[in-house]
Amino acid sequence: MTAEARRPSEWTIHGERIVDDTRRAVLSIADVELPDGVRFEQYVLRIPAAAMVIILDDAERVLMMRRHRFVIDRWVWELPGGYLDPDEDPVVCAAREVEEETGWRPRTMEPLLEFQPMVGTIDQQNIIYLSRDAEPTGGTPDINETERLGWVPLTEAEQRIQAGEIVGAGSVAGLLAVLLAKANGRI
Incomplete structure (x- = not known):
């Protein structure tokens, strides 16, 4: 320039x-x-782009993973997701990560939100999808990824964020985006 x-x-x-x-x-x-x-x-x-998925069931619960994050030395709840492989389509990555990490396969995927988590230091696109339908694959969640899975009521999301149980930028941004969309009648 x-x-x-x-x-x-x-x-x-x-x-x-x-x-x-x-x-x-x-x-x-x-x-x-x-x-x-x-x-x-x-x-x-x-850092390579990352893709995550909010799987929202008919009871308005979100599939989340409980895991330990050694960098902050805390147990937290997170959305399933991960890094895109080189030249990988983000929606393919998001679906693959959900299945690998949780044993669930999203049937639908719609773009929800894209953001940069720390624009002053980190260059990493984060892409979050919404799935309103998923099926269990019979696979077991990856022990390296999660201690356990849980269906967290969407009505508890803000409270869990405030309590520090959900702290990851992607999980916080995605859940707040779903809550906003719901409040505005978009979902």
Whole structure:
């Protein structure tokens, strides 16, 4: 981008050097300059896109996984989902992850929400789908992914978020999007 096309409040990136490059993340340090001329280094984490699914049954309960997250050292409830493989269609990824992690197969999938969880540091598209119908496959949930599954009443979602039982950005954003859509009569 040329200096003439830049907006006055836009940051300038003078370069970016890779610190670590793995299959699931690229950590780099960007040399950035603010509009007022202050220059500093900013960590940047580039992560593959992720897709998640809210499976909502006829009783308005959401299929969630109880799991331990070692980074924050807490047990939490999460939506099933995971990273997209290279060139994988997000809806295919979302359905695959649900089946692998829970033993349930979504029958329908509709786009619900897309967001970036931490735009100041992390570059990762998150795509959330809504499924209103799923069937058990007979498969067992992956022990590496979940301690147990639960059908959480949608009416308890906000309370569980407030209580810190649901803390992941994708799970929180997805559940709040469903609650908003429901309140506005869209679902």
